[in-house]
Structures are given as C-alpha cells and as structure tokens.
Amino acid sequence: QKEVEQDPGPLSVPEGAIVSLNCTYSNSAFQYFMWYRQYSRKGPELLMYTYSSGNKEDGRFTAQVDKSSKYISLFIRDSQPSDSATYLCAINAGNNRKLIWGLGTSLGVNP
Amino acid sequence: DVKVTQSSRYLVKRTGEKVFLECVQDMDHENMFWYRQDPGLGLRLIYFSYDVKMKEKGDIPEGYSVSREKKERFSLILESASTNQTSMYLCASSSDRGRYGDNSPLHFGNGTRLTVT
Numbered sequence: 487q488k489e490v491e492q493d494p495g496p497l498s499v500p501e502g503a504i505v506s507l508n509c510t511y512s513n514s515a516f517q518y519f520m521w522y523r524q525y526s527r528k529g530p531e532l533l534m535y536t537y538s539s540g541n542k543e544d545g546r547f548t549a550q551v552d553k554s555s556k557y558i559s560l561f562i563r564d565s566q567p568s569d570s571a572t573y574l575c576a577i578n579a580g581n582n583r584k585l586i587w588g589l590g591t592s593l594g595v596n597p
Numbered sequence: 598d599v600k601v602t603q604s605s606r607y608l609v610k611r612t613g614e615k616v617f618l619e620c621v622q623d624m625d626h627e628n629m630f631w632y633r634q635d636p637g638l639g640l641r642l643i644y645f646s647y648d649v650k651m652k653e654k655g656d657i658p659e660g661y662s663v664s665r666e667k668k669e670r671f672s673l674i675l676e677s678a679s680t681n682q683t684s685m686y687l688c689a690s691s692s693d694r695g696r697y698g699d700n701s702p703l704h705f706g707n708g709t710r711l712t713v714t
Contacts (some may be wrong), residue, residue, distance in 0.1 A: 489631075515691075518697070520669075520702045523706075527687075527707075527708070527710075528707050528708070529601070529687050529705030529706050529707045529708050530640075530687070530705050531685055531705065532702045532703075532704070535702050536699070576638070581699040581700055581702055582691050582699055582702070582703060583627065583628070583642075583645050583647070583653070584629075585642075585703070587639050587640040588639065589638075589639040590635070590639065
C-alpha cells in the first residue's frame with residue numbers, strides 16, 4: 487500500500503460546481519497536511535496548509551482532515567475555469583525533508 | 598512573496614553531456630530541494646540541502662550530484678545525461694524559521710523541462 491493515495495482523475499465539472507478532491511494516507515502519525523495547485527507548465531504553489539485534524543477555510547477553498555479515517559479533502563466552492571489545474575496533496579512525515587506526495591488530480595472546470 | 602527562479606525553462610541535451618540546472622531563491626531560506634516530476638510517478642526528491650555546502654540524498658540520487666556554495670543558490674548536476682533523465686525538474690526552498698519550524702511548506706520554481714536525446 488502506498489503511503490498516500492490520490493485519484494489522478496481527470497475530473498471535469500461545470501463552472502459553479504462544488505468540487506471535492508481527496509487523498510488517503512496510511513500512517514496515523516502524520517500531522518501536517520498540504521494542498522498544492524499546479525497549473526500547466528508551472529511549479530506547484532501552496533494552496534492550503536493544515537495541522538492535525540479539523541477544517542481550514544480560505545475564500546472558496548476548504549481543507550478538511552479526518553485523522554480517524556486517515557483522509558484529507560479539499561473542497562472548492564463556486565468553481566471557476568481558472569481553477570483548472572492539477573491538485574497535489576502532500577503530507578509531512580516528520581519534517582519538510584520527508585514530504586510524501588500524492589500523484590495529483592487533474593481538474594477541468596468548463597465555462 | 599518568495600521567489601524561486603530556475604535559470605532555464607526548457608533544455609535539450611545529448612546523451613553523455615554534463616548538464617547544470619541552476620536555482621536561486623531570494624528569501625534567505627535554509628533549505629533547498631531538487632525534485633523531478635514524471636507522469637504516473639509524481640514528485641520524487643533527488644537531493645536536498647539544509648545549509649551551505651551541506652547536502653543529503655533524497656529518494657533517487659543516482660546519476661545526479663548537487664552543489665550549494667552560497668545560501669541562495671542550489672545547482673543540480675547531471676554528470677553524464679541519459680535519456681531516462683528526460684523529465685521536469687523542480688527546485689524548491691523552505692525556511693526553518695517561522696510558525697511551523699522545520700515543517701514549513703515548500704516554495705517551488707516554475708521548473709526546467711529537460712529533454713535528453
């Protein structure tokens with residue numbers, strides 16, 4: 487079993503839809519969880535950073551961590567064509583030299 | 598904003614050539630990283646450095662070396678390029694100071710797409 491599993495998609499939604507992106511992980515000791523967004527031909531950029539369990543909201547984006555289920559989610563409300571990108575989850579396994587990456591989910595938002 | 602700059606966006610090299618990929622960050626970050634990104638394999642760590650002249654192997658160091666002579670600059674060297682090193686190379690940096698200490702998030706450059714023919 488991989489340490490982090492992420493469905494690669496692609497996911498295609500109409501503009502305005504609510505999008506749910508997910509990752510599962512195997513080690514209950516993980517505590518730091520990140521979502522990065524990567525546009526085509528660009529480097530990943532940090533979108534959300536969550537420590538331990540719970541929700542974190544930033545504008546149209548909500549990151550959720552369920553440690554009991556070892557499941558993390560990123561919700562995008564009122565999705566826009568500009569949200570079309572690949573979304574990568576990353577989990578910190580002790581320090582930032584030990585990041586474990588999901589493979590990324592490709593999202594397309596259609597106008 | 599943190600800026601991580603990679604010197605080349607696209608590079609085409611021949612098998613056996615020595616290749617240098619350069620990365621510069623402007624935020625006085627202690628840590629710098631080199632990743633490669635391939636479809637179906639995701640991001641894989643090649644090397645990282647936590648201080649000037651210090652380096653540690655990541656998950657796939659074979660065929661690569663690195664150099665960090667100054668804090669802001671981290672170079673990746675392909676001693677003898679091979680076709681299986683065709684990939685997107687991403688440099689990143691992070692700080693050990695601040696709210697999350699050594700769990701601080703990484704800041705990436707825009708990548709160098711290297712093709713070895």
